[in-house]
Amino acid sequence: MSVFRSRPALRWLVPSAAAVAVIGGGAAAGTIVASADPALPERTAAELLVDLQNADPDGLSGTVVQSSDLGLPGIAGLLGQAAGSGGGLTSLIAGSNTARVWYAGDEKVRLALLGTDGETDVIRNGSDVWVWNSSKNEGTHAKLPADKQDPKSLPTGVPSTPQEAADAALAAIDPSTKVATTGAAEVAGRDAYEMVLTPKDDTSLVGQVRLAVDAVEHIPLRVDVYAKNAVKPAVRVAFEQISFDVPDAEQFTFNPPPGAKVDEAGTVFAPHGAKPDAVKPEARQGADAASEPKVIGKGWTSILTAKLPETPDAVAADAAKAGAEESQMVQSFLNTMPKVSGEWGSGRLLSGALFTVLLTDDGRVFAGAVTPEALYAVA
Structure with missing residues (x-):
């Protein structure tokens, strides 16, 4: 095998x-x-x-x-x-x-x-x-x-x-x-x-x-x-x-215990009998196609980029409408990301030991196991 x-x-x-x-x-x-x-x-x-x-x-x-x-x-x-x-x-x-x-x-x-x-x-x-x-x-x-x-x-x-x-x-x-x-x-x-x-x-x-x-x-x-x-x-x-x-x-034989709720999902990855690739890439148009993640580069320094459905400001505004607790949580999350700016525009940066994420104010996101400067260059 x-x-x-x-x-x-x-x-x-x-x-x-x-x-x-x-x-x-x-x-x-x-x-x-x-x-x-x-x-x-x-x-x-x-x-x-x-x-x-x-x-x-x-x-x-x-x-x-x-x-x-x-x-x-x-x-x-x-x-x-x-x-x-x-x-x-x-x-x-x-x-x-x-x-x-x-x-x-x-x-x-x-x-x-x-x-x-x-x-x-x-x-x-x-x-x-x-x-x-x-x-x-x-x-x-x-x-x-x-x-x-x-x-x-x-x-x-x-x-x-x-x-x-x-x-x-x-x-x-x-x-x-x-x-x-x-x-x-x-x-x-x-x-x-x-x-x-x-x-x-x-x-x-x-x-x-x-x-x-x-x-x-x-x-x-x-x-x-x-x-x-x-x-x-x-x-x-x-x-x-x-x-x-x-x-x-017997390790691979599953018997639900008494009182268990088990949903029968039919076939995995093919709901209602449709094949996963039934929708061809060229059929995807408009906002859906634009928001699909893309990979720039390869190997250790590849960068994932995508267009978010909402800008950070819009997310914060929606959270405020939902309630004070949710609004505070969203704002606290955004506050952990310092504001940054450059020729590419402005946004917020999340830096970890192994990865960096750039969230721009116009709703773009860039992420990779690279330095902030590498993300700025792509943005």
């Missing part, structure tokens, strides 16, 4: 073109050797990329922990106030999430996001897809249509697995990336090689991405993303515990 067939909860690694680019010399991959630990044979970065490319375990299960500190205490505080307990989005900015994963082939995958008051599960078993919220005792059951049996069609949850986090980093490998190894590590009780990806472009806010690759099964056990000049990772996705035994079939 090819490693390049994406899994819904465990997405394996390295587009073949990226691996060829690195191994061919595009990113200086083959000159530094991972050794340091005599218990592990020497492996070059290029060899590790081939290992990642060919990784295809029959099954696994484990506990994944995702932690973040994006340097946005003001935003995290506001989200905490809005959410009450401060979970959900707040923990993605400054906090942690824990999930359990089970994998027994492309058609048997389960991801359980654990919370303080229950868990949310996404389960695929053949063509059946279940999304379950235990705290609400509610769920949705759907069928994958025959032409959408590719596992990548499945929804995924937060946190991502190390595989999914590494996938995004490895997709950025091109001549703008330096690839090296730093020796051996131990993650979740298993020996691993460490690989380091470093952007060469100074406009990128990413200092480096470190991948700990299992020495036997060749999948990433841990991914750390560092901001420039940082000594601690801003984002970590790692297995806390992992087993490569194939999980029992």
Whole structure:
């Protein structure tokens, strides 16, 4: 079974073109050797990329922990106030999430996001897809249509697995990336090689991405993303515990508990029998087409841009009409973003450890893992 067939909860690694680019010399991959630990044979970065490319375990299960500190205490505080307990989005900015994963082939995958008051599960078993919220005792059951049996069609949850986090980093490998190894590590009780990806472009806010690759099964056990000049990772996705035994079939069999409410959604991603691509891009016109997000550039310094349906002033005005509490929340959010201006116009800037967002007064938004100056230039 090819490693390049994406899994819904465990997405394996390295587009073949990226691996060829690195191994061919595009990113200086083959000159530094991972050794340091005599218990592990020497492996070059290029060899590790081939290992990642060919990784295809029959099954696994484990506990994944995702932690973040994006340097946005003001935003995290506001989200905490809005959410009450401060979970959900707040923990993605400054906090942690824990999930359990089970994998027994492309058609048997389960991801359980654990919370303080229950868990949310996404389960695929053949063509059946279940999304379950235990705290609400509610769920949705759907069928994958025959032409959408590719596992990548499945929804995924937060946190991502190390595989999914590494996938995004490895997709950025091109001549703008330096690839090296730093020796051996131990993650979740298993020996691993460490690989380091470093952007060469100074406009990128990413200092480096470190991948700990299992020495036997060749999948990433841990991914750390560092901001420039940082000594601690801003984002970590790692297995806390992992087993490569194939999980029992019962892990993928979902039986709703008594009193549960389960909606039958028909076929996933094809409501009322319509195909997702029934509306062709050229048929989209007017404001809808203009507001669709676009990506400028590529790799580490790509920038996402879009036209918002409302300007920041209009959003604040609508919130004021809705009530004092909502108005205060919107205004507090805007106040966390200092005012900026230039030849491009004026607006507000949100700066984190790994990303920058520019919200212009005329309703445009620009975002990327780049410096503010890079956004100003595009704006």
